[in-house]
Amino acid sequence: MSTQSAQSTTGQVLEFELGAETYCVSIDYVTEIVDVGDLTQVPNAPPYVEGVMDLRGRTTSIVDPKTIFGIDGDADGKRIIVFDPEIVQTQGAAGWLVDEVFQVVQITPDQVDRSPANDSGSIRGVVKRDDDFVIWVDPAVVHSEG
Numbered sequence: 001m002s003t004q005s006a007q008s009t010t011g012q013v014l015e016f017e018l019g020a021e022t023y024c025v026s027i028d029y030v031t032e033i034v035d036v037g038d039l040t041q042v043p044n045a046p047p048y049v050e051g052v053m054d055l056r057g058r059t060t061s062i063v064d065p066k067t068i069f070g071i072d073g074d075a076d077g078k079r080i081i082v083f084d085p086e087i088v089q090t091q092g093a094a095g096w097l098v099d100e101v102f103q104v105v106q107i108t109p110d111q112v113d114r115s116p117a118n119d120s121g122s123i124r125g126v127v128k129r130d131d132d133f134v135i136w137v138d139p140a141v142v143h144s145e146g
Contacts, residue, residue: 016100018071022135026124029084029139030081031082036097058093077098087143112125113125
């Protein structure tokens, strides 16, 4: 990744768990984090849509990113990361069902490597840690593909 593109992909990210892996998204996309409530099933919805729920008067589609990213495990998430509706313009408000939400962290250009398997562009990079790594995904790209 060039220095210029690495600098443009850094900032604060929200880390969360899907299955056994840790992922993150730019905090700029996140409007709130809520507990899972009652979901209403939507007939003929794509397989990654778990249902909809009313969040502050807005019907919000609840998506299972495990289905989108091909991660083993049921959609048994405990928290929902709600995204700014601007990123999912064609679909309205959306939230991701995640197993756990960890923290917001600042990342620097030298911590981000290009993903070796990024056919669609939905993975912005891999954030290196001392003993681990975090997969940085771009919900805007994910929802534009959906």
